[in-house]
Amino acid sequence: MTDRQYYAPTGGLPPQTQLLTDRAMFTDAYAVIPKGTFSDIVTSFLPFWEKSRFWVIARPLSGFAETFSQYIAEVSPGGGSSRPESDPAAEAVLFVVEGTVTLTLAGNEHEMGPGGYAYIPPGSDWALMNDGGVPARFHWVRKAYQPVEGLDAPDAFVTNERDIAPTPMPDTNGAWATTRFVDPNDLRHDMHVTIVTFQPGGVIPFAETHVMEHGLYVLEGKAVYRLNQDWVEVEAGDFMWLRAFCPQACYAGGPGPFRYLLYKDVNRHMTLGR
Template sequence: MSNRTYYAPTGGLPPQTQLLTDRAVFTDAYAVIPKGTFSDIVTSFLPFWEDSRFWVLSRPLSGFAETFSQYIAEVQPGGGSERPETESGVEAVIFVVEGAVTLTIDGTPHQMETGGYAYLSPMTKWKLRNNGHLAARFHWIRKAYQPVEGLDAPDAFVTNENDITPTPMPDTNGVWATTRFVDPVDLRHDMHVTIVTFQPGGVIPFAETHVMEHGLYVLEGKAVYRLNQDWVEVEAGDYMWLRAFCPQACYAGGPGPFRYLLYKDVNRHMALTAR
Protein backbone atom coordinates (compact mmCIF):
# COMPACT_ATOMS: atom_id res chain seq x y z
CA MET A 1 0.00 0.00 0.00
CA SER A 2 1.31 3.48 -0.80
CA ASN A 3 1.95 6.03 1.90
CA ARG A 4 -1.09 8.12 2.77
CA THR A 5 -1.85 11.54 4.14
CA TYR A 6 -4.46 12.16 6.82
CA TYR A 7 -6.35 15.25 7.92
CA ALA A 8 -4.96 16.86 11.06
CA PRO A 9 -6.19 20.09 12.70
CA THR A 10 -3.85 23.07 12.98
CA GLY A 11 -5.93 25.35 15.19
CA GLY A 12 -6.36 29.06 14.59
CA LEU A 13 -9.54 31.04 15.12
CA PRO A 14 -12.35 31.78 12.63
CA PRO A 15 -12.77 35.42 11.56
CA GLN A 16 -15.43 37.63 13.15
CA THR A 17 -17.23 37.66 9.78
CA GLN A 18 -17.92 33.93 9.78
CA LEU A 19 -21.52 32.74 10.17
CA LEU A 20 -22.26 30.82 13.35
CA THR A 21 -24.30 28.13 11.60
CA ASP A 22 -22.33 24.87 11.62
CA ARG A 23 -22.70 21.08 11.44
CA ALA A 24 -21.83 20.51 15.11
CA VAL A 25 -24.53 18.58 16.96
CA PHE A 26 -24.86 16.70 20.25
CA THR A 27 -27.85 14.41 20.80
CA ASP A 28 -28.72 11.74 23.33
CA ALA A 29 -27.49 9.08 20.85
CA TYR A 30 -24.53 10.64 19.01
CA ALA A 31 -22.39 13.71 18.54
CA VAL A 32 -20.75 15.20 15.46
CA ILE A 33 -17.75 17.44 16.06
CA PRO A 34 -16.83 18.94 12.68
CA LYS A 35 -13.29 19.95 11.81
CA GLY A 36 -14.21 23.65 11.91
CA THR A 37 -14.60 23.48 15.70
CA PHE A 38 -10.93 22.60 16.33
CA SER A 39 -9.81 26.13 17.15
CA ASP A 40 -7.08 27.33 19.49
CA ILE A 41 -9.49 28.25 22.27
CA VAL A 42 -10.83 24.70 22.76
CA THR A 43 -7.46 23.03 23.32
CA SER A 44 -6.39 21.63 26.69
CA PHE A 45 -3.01 21.36 28.39
CA LEU A 46 -2.11 18.25 30.39
CA PRO A 47 0.24 17.66 33.34
CA PHE A 48 3.86 16.75 32.55
CA TRP A 49 3.54 17.51 28.81
CA GLU A 50 5.84 20.22 27.42
CA ASP A 51 5.14 22.28 24.29
CA SER A 52 2.00 20.23 23.68
CA ARG A 53 -1.73 20.82 23.47
CA PHE A 54 -4.73 18.55 23.03
CA TRP A 55 -8.14 18.64 21.42
CA VAL A 56 -10.36 16.43 23.57
CA LEU A 57 -12.77 14.68 21.22
CA SER A 58 -14.55 12.46 23.72
CA ARG A 59 -14.51 11.48 27.38
CA PRO A 60 -16.49 9.08 29.58
CA LEU A 61 -19.88 10.68 30.11
CA SER A 62 -22.58 9.12 32.28
CA GLY A 63 -25.65 8.18 30.27
CA PHE A 64 -23.79 8.50 26.98
CA ALA A 65 -20.52 6.76 26.00
CA GLU A 66 -18.58 5.65 29.06
CA THR A 67 -15.67 3.40 28.09
CA PHE A 68 -13.02 5.64 26.51
CA SER A 69 -11.51 9.04 25.87
CA GLN A 70 -9.89 10.28 22.66
CA TYR A 71 -7.58 13.23 22.04
CA ILE A 72 -5.77 14.76 19.12
CA ALA A 73 -2.34 15.80 20.39
CA GLU A 74 -0.17 18.50 18.84
CA VAL A 75 3.46 18.35 19.99
CA GLN A 76 5.93 21.01 18.93
CA PRO A 77 9.59 20.24 18.13
CA GLY A 78 11.36 19.30 21.35
CA GLY A 79 8.05 18.78 23.13
CA GLY A 80 6.60 15.66 24.66
CA SER A 81 6.42 13.96 28.03
CA GLU A 82 8.47 11.73 30.30
CA ARG A 83 5.29 10.95 32.24
CA PRO A 84 2.42 11.04 29.75
CA GLU A 85 -0.14 8.88 31.58
CA THR A 86 -1.05 9.83 35.16
CA GLU A 87 -3.72 7.17 35.80
CA SER A 88 -2.96 3.52 36.61
CA GLY A 89 -4.54 0.60 34.77
CA VAL A 90 -4.98 2.52 31.51
CA GLU A 91 -4.23 1.13 28.05
CA ALA A 92 -3.85 3.31 24.99
CA VAL A 93 -3.48 3.52 21.23
CA ILE A 94 -1.35 6.15 19.51
CA PHE A 95 -1.95 6.84 15.80
CA VAL A 96 0.22 9.44 14.05
CA VAL A 97 -1.55 11.60 11.46
CA GLU A 98 1.18 14.17 10.80
CA GLY A 99 4.90 14.45 11.47
CA ALA A 100 6.97 12.03 13.53
CA VAL A 101 7.58 11.17 17.18
CA THR A 102 9.90 8.97 19.20
CA LEU A 103 7.87 6.64 21.40
CA THR A 104 9.93 4.88 24.08
CA ILE A 105 8.36 1.70 25.46
CA ASP A 106 9.98 0.09 28.50
CA GLY A 107 13.26 1.76 27.57
CA THR A 108 13.24 0.88 23.85
CA PRO A 109 12.78 3.82 21.43
CA HIS A 110 10.55 3.49 18.35
CA GLN A 111 10.42 6.03 15.53
CA MET A 112 6.80 6.60 14.51
CA GLU A 113 5.98 8.50 11.33
CA THR A 114 2.65 9.29 9.65
CA GLY A 115 0.53 6.14 9.73
CA GLY A 116 2.37 4.86 12.78
CA TYR A 117 0.27 2.86 15.25
CA ALA A 118 1.17 1.78 18.78
CA TYR A 119 -0.74 -0.25 21.33
CA LEU A 120 0.30 0.48 24.93
CA SER A 121 -0.78 -2.07 27.52
CA PRO A 122 -1.78 -1.03 31.05
CA MET A 123 1.60 -2.26 32.41
CA THR A 124 3.67 -0.37 29.85
CA LYS A 125 6.06 2.36 30.92
CA TRP A 126 6.25 4.79 28.04
CA LYS A 127 7.26 8.30 27.08
CA LEU A 128 7.03 10.35 23.92
CA ARG A 129 9.14 13.10 22.36
CA ASN A 130 9.09 15.08 19.12
CA ASN A 131 12.75 15.14 18.09
CA GLY A 132 12.03 16.57 14.65
CA HIS A 133 11.80 20.09 13.23
CA LEU A 134 8.04 20.19 12.55
CA ALA A 135 4.97 19.82 14.73
CA ALA A 136 3.66 16.28 15.18
CA ARG A 137 -0.01 15.41 15.53
CA PHE A 138 -1.46 12.10 16.67
CA HIS A 139 -4.58 10.50 18.11
CA TRP A 140 -4.36 9.22 21.68
CA ILE A 141 -7.16 6.83 22.64
CA ARG A 142 -7.32 5.81 26.31
CA LYS A 143 -9.34 3.12 28.05
CA ALA A 144 -9.38 1.60 31.54
CA TYR A 145 -8.31 -1.98 30.87
CA GLN A 146 -10.77 -4.67 32.00
CA PRO A 147 -8.69 -7.62 33.28
CA VAL A 148 -10.13 -11.13 33.26
CA GLU A 149 -8.84 -13.88 35.53
CA GLY A 150 -7.05 -16.44 33.38
CA LEU A 151 -6.20 -14.01 30.56
CA ASP A 152 -2.90 -12.17 30.38
CA ALA A 153 -2.95 -8.52 29.41
CA PRO A 154 -1.83 -7.84 25.81
CA ASP A 155 1.74 -6.92 24.95
CA ALA A 156 2.64 -3.46 23.69
CA PHE A 157 3.64 -3.16 20.03
CA VAL A 158 4.40 -0.60 17.31
CA THR A 159 3.58 -0.91 13.62
CA ASN A 160 2.46 1.23 10.67
CA GLU A 161 -0.75 1.17 8.68
CA ASN A 162 1.24 0.95 5.46
CA ASP A 163 2.65 -2.43 6.55
CA ILE A 164 -0.77 -4.06 7.00
CA THR A 165 -3.02 -5.37 4.24
CA PRO A 166 -6.68 -4.40 4.79
CA THR A 167 -9.18 -7.23 5.21
CA PRO A 168 -12.13 -6.97 2.76
CA MET A 169 -15.57 -7.41 4.23
CA PRO A 170 -17.33 -10.53 2.86
CA ASP A 171 -19.25 -10.20 -0.41
CA THR A 172 -18.25 -6.55 -1.02
CA ASN A 173 -15.71 -6.98 -3.85
CA GLY A 174 -13.24 -5.01 -1.77
CA VAL A 175 -15.19 -1.74 -1.65
CA TRP A 176 -15.44 -2.05 2.15
CA ALA A 177 -12.32 -3.14 4.05
CA THR A 178 -10.85 -2.94 7.55
CA THR A 179 -7.22 -2.52 8.56
CA ARG A 180 -6.91 -4.58 11.74
CA PHE A 181 -3.95 -4.08 14.06
CA VAL A 182 -4.77 -6.98 16.41
CA ASP A 183 -6.29 -10.40 15.87
CA PRO A 184 -10.08 -10.08 16.41
CA VAL A 185 -10.16 -13.40 18.30
CA ASP A 186 -7.39 -12.42 20.72
CA LEU A 187 -9.53 -12.09 23.85
CA ARG A 188 -6.77 -10.37 25.80
CA HIS A 189 -7.81 -7.19 23.99
CA ASP A 190 -10.89 -5.37 25.29
CA MET A 191 -10.83 -2.66 22.62
CA HIS A 192 -10.16 -2.53 18.90
CA VAL A 193 -8.87 0.54 17.09
CA THR A 194 -8.97 -0.06 13.34
CA ILE A 195 -9.10 1.86 10.08
CA VAL A 196 -12.20 1.39 7.92
CA THR A 197 -11.99 2.14 4.19
CA PHE A 198 -14.82 2.55 1.69
CA GLN A 199 -14.16 3.01 -1.99
CA PRO A 200 -16.39 5.62 -3.71
CA GLY A 201 -19.97 4.37 -3.69
CA GLY A 202 -19.32 1.78 -1.00
CA VAL A 203 -21.94 1.44 1.73
CA ILE A 204 -22.73 -0.10 5.08
CA PRO A 205 -25.85 -1.81 3.73
CA PHE A 206 -27.84 -1.98 6.97
CA ALA A 207 -28.31 0.08 10.11
CA GLU A 208 -25.76 -1.38 12.53
CA THR A 209 -27.28 -1.45 16.01
CA HIS A 210 -24.96 -2.94 18.61
CA VAL A 211 -23.59 -2.71 22.13
CA MET A 212 -20.16 -1.32 21.17
CA GLU A 213 -19.47 2.39 21.66
CA HIS A 214 -17.67 4.20 18.86
CA GLY A 215 -15.34 7.05 18.16
CA LEU A 216 -14.92 7.69 14.42
CA TYR A 217 -12.42 10.24 13.13
CA VAL A 218 -12.54 10.82 9.37
CA LEU A 219 -9.00 10.55 8.01
CA GLU A 220 -9.82 11.00 4.33
CA GLY A 221 -12.71 11.66 1.98
CA LYS A 222 -16.39 12.35 2.61
CA ALA A 223 -19.64 10.45 3.11
CA VAL A 224 -23.24 10.67 4.18
CA TYR A 225 -23.47 8.90 7.55
CA ARG A 226 -26.63 7.55 9.17
CA LEU A 227 -26.65 8.35 12.89
CA ASN A 228 -29.76 7.23 14.76
CA GLN A 229 -32.59 8.71 12.63
CA ASP A 230 -30.49 11.35 10.85
CA TRP A 231 -28.34 11.41 7.71
CA VAL A 232 -25.32 13.66 8.28
CA GLU A 233 -22.65 14.77 5.80
CA VAL A 234 -19.13 14.26 7.11
CA GLU A 235 -15.68 14.91 5.66
CA ALA A 236 -12.00 14.54 6.51
CA GLY A 237 -11.31 16.05 9.93
CA ASP A 238 -14.80 15.43 11.37
CA TYR A 239 -15.37 13.28 14.46
CA MET A 240 -18.40 11.17 15.32
CA TRP A 241 -19.06 9.90 18.84
CA LEU A 242 -21.70 7.16 19.26
CA ARG A 243 -23.20 5.63 22.37
CA ALA A 244 -24.15 1.95 22.50
CA PHE A 245 -26.99 0.84 20.21
CA CYS A 246 -27.05 4.02 18.12
CA PRO A 247 -28.06 2.86 14.60
CA GLN A 248 -25.42 3.65 11.99
CA ALA A 249 -24.78 3.21 8.27
CA CYS A 250 -23.09 5.19 5.50
CA TYR A 251 -22.69 5.94 1.80
CA ALA A 252 -19.16 6.85 0.68
CA GLY A 253 -19.36 9.96 -1.46
CA GLY A 254 -16.13 9.93 -3.50
CA PRO A 255 -14.30 11.01 -5.55
CA GLY A 256 -11.62 9.27 -3.45
CA PRO A 257 -11.79 6.70 -0.65
CA PHE A 258 -13.65 7.45 2.58
CA ARG A 259 -11.54 6.34 5.57
CA TYR A 260 -11.89 6.66 9.31
CA LEU A 261 -10.12 5.65 12.52
CA LEU A 262 -12.58 3.58 14.55
CA TYR A 263 -12.66 2.76 18.27
CA LYS A 264 -14.93 0.13 19.77
CA ASP A 265 -15.02 -1.82 23.05
CA VAL A 266 -15.05 -5.61 22.60
CA ASN A 267 -14.57 -9.06 24.14
CA ARG A 268 -15.98 -8.51 27.62
CA HIS A 269 -19.15 -9.46 29.49
CA MET A 270 -21.57 -6.69 30.36
CA ALA A 271 -20.94 -5.91 34.02
CA LEU A 272 -23.97 -6.75 36.19
CA THR A 273 -22.52 -6.09 39.64
CA ALA A 274 -20.63 -3.21 41.19
CA ARG A 275 -16.89 -3.43 40.65
Protein backbone atom coordinates (compact mmCIF):
# COMPACT_ATOMS: atom_id res chain seq x y z
CA MET A 1 0.00 0.00 0.00
CA THR A 2 1.31 3.47 -0.80
CA ASP A 3 2.19 5.83 2.04
CA ARG A 4 -0.88 7.47 3.52
CA GLN A 5 -1.29 11.03 4.72
CA TYR A 6 -3.26 11.86 7.85
CA TYR A 7 -4.00 15.51 8.56
CA ALA A 8 -3.81 16.46 12.23
CA PRO A 9 -4.49 19.86 13.83
CA THR A 10 -1.72 21.53 15.82
CA GLY A 11 -3.61 24.41 17.43
CA GLY A 12 -2.33 27.94 17.71
CA LEU A 13 -4.32 31.08 16.96
CA PRO A 14 -4.95 32.90 13.67
CA PRO A 15 -3.30 36.34 13.32
CA GLN A 16 -5.32 39.46 14.08
CA THR A 17 -5.13 40.33 10.37
CA GLN A 18 -7.11 37.26 9.26
CA LEU A 19 -10.54 37.82 7.77
CA LEU A 20 -13.43 36.40 9.78
CA THR A 21 -15.15 34.88 6.75
CA ASP A 22 -14.79 31.10 6.93
CA ARG A 23 -16.45 27.86 5.84
CA ALA A 24 -17.77 26.93 9.30
CA MET A 25 -21.52 26.32 9.38
CA PHE A 26 -24.15 24.66 11.54
CA THR A 27 -27.59 23.85 10.15
CA ASP A 28 -30.56 21.71 11.15
CA ALA A 29 -29.24 18.90 8.91
CA TYR A 30 -25.45 19.11 9.08
CA ALA A 31 -22.43 20.92 10.45
CA VAL A 32 -19.06 21.69 8.88
CA ILE A 33 -16.11 22.36 11.20
CA PRO A 34 -13.22 23.45 8.98
CA LYS A 35 -9.61 22.90 9.95
CA GLY A 36 -9.10 26.62 10.55
CA THR A 37 -11.33 26.49 13.64
CA PHE A 38 -9.10 24.03 15.53
CA SER A 39 -7.41 26.68 17.64
CA ASP A 40 -5.98 26.60 21.15
CA ILE A 41 -8.99 28.35 22.68
CA VAL A 42 -11.51 25.64 21.76
CA THR A 43 -9.69 22.69 23.33
CA SER A 44 -11.03 20.80 26.35
CA PHE A 45 -9.32 19.01 29.23
CA LEU A 46 -10.58 15.74 30.71
CA PRO A 47 -10.28 14.13 34.14
CA PHE A 48 -7.34 11.77 34.71
CA TRP A 49 -5.58 12.76 31.48
CA GLU A 50 -2.12 14.29 31.89
CA LYS A 51 -0.42 16.58 29.36
CA SER A 52 -3.38 16.09 27.03
CA ARG A 53 -6.01 18.25 25.37
CA PHE A 54 -8.98 17.47 23.15
CA TRP A 55 -10.89 19.08 20.32
CA VAL A 56 -14.49 17.89 20.80
CA ILE A 57 -15.91 17.81 17.29
CA ALA A 58 -19.16 15.91 17.91
CA ARG A 59 -21.38 15.20 20.90
CA PRO A 60 -24.96 13.95 21.19
CA LEU A 61 -27.40 16.81 20.63
CA SER A 62 -31.14 16.35 21.02
CA GLY A 63 -32.83 16.79 17.64
CA PHE A 64 -29.57 16.57 15.71
CA ALA A 65 -27.06 13.68 15.77
CA GLU A 66 -27.61 11.73 18.97
CA THR A 67 -25.60 8.52 18.92
CA PHE A 68 -21.91 9.40 19.27
CA SER A 69 -19.16 11.74 20.37
CA GLN A 70 -15.83 12.30 18.63
CA TYR A 71 -12.66 13.92 19.87
CA ILE A 72 -9.29 14.71 18.34
CA ALA A 73 -6.81 14.08 21.15
CA GLU A 74 -3.36 15.63 21.45
CA VAL A 75 -1.10 13.92 23.99
CA SER A 76 2.28 15.51 24.71
CA PRO A 77 5.39 13.43 25.47
CA GLY A 78 5.01 11.79 28.86
CA GLY A 79 1.27 12.34 28.84
CA GLY A 80 -1.71 10.02 28.72
CA SER A 81 -4.08 8.34 31.13
CA SER A 82 -4.45 5.17 33.17
CA ARG A 83 -8.18 6.01 33.63
CA PRO A 84 -9.18 7.30 30.19
CA GLU A 85 -12.88 6.39 30.18
CA SER A 86 -15.30 7.27 32.98
CA ASP A 87 -18.42 5.70 31.41
CA PRO A 88 -18.54 1.88 31.72
CA ALA A 89 -21.18 1.69 28.95
CA ALA A 90 -18.98 3.46 26.40
CA GLU A 91 -17.31 1.61 23.55
CA ALA A 92 -14.59 3.33 21.55
CA VAL A 93 -12.54 3.43 18.40
CA LEU A 94 -9.10 5.03 18.40
CA PHE A 95 -7.41 6.06 15.15
CA VAL A 96 -3.90 7.51 15.25
CA VAL A 97 -3.02 10.27 12.80
CA GLU A 98 0.32 11.53 14.13
CA GLY A 99 3.02 10.32 16.51
CA THR A 100 3.02 7.09 18.48
CA VAL A 101 1.05 5.95 21.53
CA THR A 102 1.21 2.87 23.70
CA LEU A 103 -2.24 1.39 24.26
CA THR A 104 -2.58 -1.07 27.13
CA LEU A 105 -5.73 -3.10 26.56
CA ALA A 106 -6.73 -6.07 28.73
CA GLY A 107 -3.16 -6.23 30.01
CA ASN A 108 -1.50 -6.29 26.58
CA GLU A 109 0.59 -3.41 25.24
CA HIS A 110 0.20 -2.24 21.65
CA GLU A 111 2.37 0.42 20.02
CA MET A 112 0.19 2.40 17.62
CA GLY A 113 1.55 4.78 14.99
CA PRO A 114 -0.16 6.64 12.13
CA GLY A 115 -2.93 4.48 10.67
CA GLY A 116 -3.24 2.53 13.93
CA TYR A 117 -6.81 1.50 14.77
CA ALA A 118 -8.21 0.01 17.99
CA TYR A 119 -11.69 -1.12 18.92
CA ILE A 120 -12.35 -1.01 22.68
CA PRO A 121 -15.51 -2.75 23.97
CA PRO A 122 -17.58 -1.27 26.80
CA GLY A 123 -16.29 -1.91 30.30
CA SER A 124 -12.73 -2.52 29.10
CA ASP A 125 -9.65 -1.96 31.24
CA TRP A 126 -7.37 0.22 29.12
CA ALA A 127 -4.75 2.93 29.33
CA LEU A 128 -2.88 5.09 26.84
CA MET A 129 0.50 6.82 27.09
CA ASN A 130 2.79 8.80 24.84
CA ASP A 131 6.28 7.50 25.58
CA GLY A 132 7.80 9.19 22.53
CA GLY A 133 9.48 12.53 22.07
CA VAL A 134 6.84 14.32 19.98
CA PRO A 135 3.10 14.97 20.46
CA ALA A 136 0.72 12.20 19.41
CA ARG A 137 -2.67 12.94 17.90
CA PHE A 138 -5.56 10.52 17.44
CA HIS A 139 -9.31 10.35 16.95
CA TRP A 140 -11.40 8.97 19.78
CA VAL A 141 -14.93 7.96 18.78
CA ARG A 142 -17.23 7.08 21.71
CA LYS A 143 -20.69 5.53 21.69
CA ALA A 144 -22.97 4.07 24.36
CA TYR A 145 -23.03 0.41 23.37
CA GLN A 146 -26.49 -1.01 22.69
CA PRO A 147 -26.49 -4.61 23.96
CA VAL A 148 -28.83 -7.19 22.45
CA GLU A 149 -29.97 -10.27 24.35
CA GLY A 150 -28.35 -13.30 22.74
CA LEU A 151 -25.40 -11.37 21.26
CA ASP A 152 -22.07 -10.99 23.02
CA ALA A 153 -20.27 -7.67 23.02
CA PRO A 154 -17.60 -7.43 20.30
CA ASP A 155 -14.03 -8.44 21.02
CA ALA A 156 -11.27 -5.88 21.39
CA PHE A 157 -8.70 -5.67 18.62
CA VAL A 158 -5.82 -3.50 17.41
CA THR A 159 -4.71 -3.24 13.78
CA ASN A 160 -3.40 -0.74 11.24
CA GLU A 161 -4.95 0.56 8.06
CA ARG A 162 -1.94 -0.55 6.02
CA ASP A 163 -2.73 -4.18 6.89
CA ILE A 164 -6.26 -4.09 5.44
CA ALA A 165 -7.02 -3.99 1.73
CA PRO A 166 -9.75 -1.51 0.78
CA THR A 167 -12.95 -3.03 -0.65
CA PRO A 168 -13.93 -1.43 -3.98
CA MET A 169 -17.54 -0.37 -4.23
CA PRO A 170 -19.48 -2.23 -6.96
CA ASP A 171 -19.40 -0.82 -10.48
CA THR A 172 -16.92 1.96 -9.68
CA ASN A 173 -13.74 0.56 -11.28
CA GLY A 174 -11.90 1.23 -8.04
CA ALA A 175 -12.70 4.94 -7.96
CA TRP A 176 -14.56 4.49 -4.64
CA ALA A 177 -13.42 2.04 -1.96
CA THR A 178 -13.95 1.42 1.75
CA THR A 179 -11.44 0.14 4.30
CA ARG A 180 -13.51 -1.95 6.71
CA PHE A 181 -12.07 -2.84 10.10
CA VAL A 182 -14.90 -5.17 11.12
CA ASP A 183 -17.03 -7.65 9.20
CA PRO A 184 -20.28 -5.91 8.14
CA ASN A 185 -22.11 -9.16 8.92
CA ASP A 186 -20.93 -9.17 12.56
CA LEU A 187 -24.08 -7.91 14.26
CA ARG A 188 -22.37 -7.63 17.63
CA HIS A 189 -21.12 -4.24 16.41
CA ASP A 190 -23.53 -1.32 16.64
CA MET A 191 -21.19 1.16 14.97
CA HIS A 192 -18.75 1.10 12.09
CA VAL A 193 -15.74 3.38 11.81
CA THR A 194 -14.21 2.98 8.35
CA ILE A 195 -12.02 4.86 5.90
CA VAL A 196 -13.57 5.89 2.59
CA THR A 197 -11.28 6.62 -0.37
CA PHE A 198 -12.15 8.31 -3.66
CA GLN A 199 -9.65 8.54 -6.47
CA PRO A 200 -9.50 11.91 -8.29
CA GLY A 201 -12.77 12.37 -10.15
CA GLY A 202 -14.55 9.66 -8.15
CA VAL A 203 -18.09 10.40 -7.06
CA ILE A 204 -20.98 9.29 -4.92
CA PRO A 205 -23.34 9.22 -7.91
CA PHE A 206 -26.60 9.79 -6.02
CA ALA A 207 -27.79 11.66 -2.95
CA GLU A 208 -27.49 9.09 -0.16
CA THR A 209 -30.42 9.56 2.20
CA HIS A 210 -30.47 7.11 5.10
CA VAL A 211 -31.01 6.59 8.80
CA MET A 212 -27.33 6.39 9.82
CA GLU A 213 -25.78 9.41 11.48
CA HIS A 214 -22.32 10.33 10.24
CA GLY A 215 -19.10 11.92 11.33
CA LEU A 216 -16.67 12.46 8.43
CA TYR A 217 -13.14 13.72 9.14
CA VAL A 218 -11.14 14.43 6.00
CA LEU A 219 -7.74 12.74 6.31
CA GLU A 220 -6.40 13.64 2.89
CA GLY A 221 -7.29 15.53 -0.29
CA LYS A 222 -10.21 17.74 -1.19
CA ALA A 223 -13.71 17.45 -2.64
CA VAL A 224 -17.00 19.19 -3.19
CA TYR A 225 -19.50 17.58 -0.83
CA ARG A 226 -23.29 17.70 -1.15
CA LEU A 227 -24.89 18.25 2.28
CA ASN A 228 -28.68 18.48 2.24
CA GLN A 229 -29.31 21.21 -0.38
CA ASP A 230 -25.81 22.72 -0.39
CA TRP A 231 -22.53 21.97 -2.14
CA VAL A 232 -19.61 22.63 0.22
CA GLU A 233 -15.88 22.56 -0.52
CA VAL A 234 -13.95 20.48 2.00
CA GLU A 235 -10.29 19.60 2.42
CA ALA A 236 -7.94 17.66 4.68
CA GLY A 237 -8.56 18.61 8.31
CA ASP A 238 -12.26 19.46 7.91
CA PHE A 239 -15.01 17.63 9.80
CA MET A 240 -18.58 17.07 8.61
CA TRP A 241 -21.34 16.05 10.99
CA LEU A 242 -24.60 14.72 9.53
CA ARG A 243 -27.87 13.89 11.24
CA ALA A 244 -30.03 11.00 10.08
CA PHE A 245 -31.53 11.33 6.57
CA CYS A 246 -29.36 14.28 5.55
CA PRO A 247 -28.84 13.83 1.76
CA GLN A 248 -25.16 13.51 0.84
CA ALA A 249 -22.95 13.00 -2.20
CA CYS A 250 -19.51 14.15 -3.37
CA TYR A 251 -17.10 14.80 -6.22
CA ALA A 252 -13.43 14.13 -5.42
CA GLY A 253 -11.35 17.03 -6.68
CA GLY A 254 -7.81 15.62 -6.98
CA PRO A 255 -4.96 15.84 -7.70
CA GLY A 256 -4.58 13.04 -5.13
CA PRO A 257 -7.03 10.74 -3.34
CA PHE A 258 -9.84 12.13 -1.18
CA ARG A 259 -10.05 10.13 2.05
CA TYR A 260 -12.07 10.43 5.22
CA LEU A 261 -12.62 8.63 8.51
CA LEU A 262 -16.32 7.75 8.67
CA TYR A 263 -18.55 6.96 11.66
CA LYS A 264 -22.02 5.48 11.33
CA ASP A 265 -24.46 3.72 13.66
CA VAL A 266 -25.62 0.30 12.42
CA ASN A 267 -27.29 -3.04 13.22
CA ARG A 268 -29.85 -2.00 15.82
CA HIS A 269 -33.61 -1.39 16.01
CA MET A 270 -34.71 2.21 16.26
CA THR A 271 -35.52 3.40 19.78
CA LEU A 272 -39.23 4.09 19.90
CA GLY A 273 -39.16 6.58 22.76
CA ARG A 274 -41.41 4.78 25.22
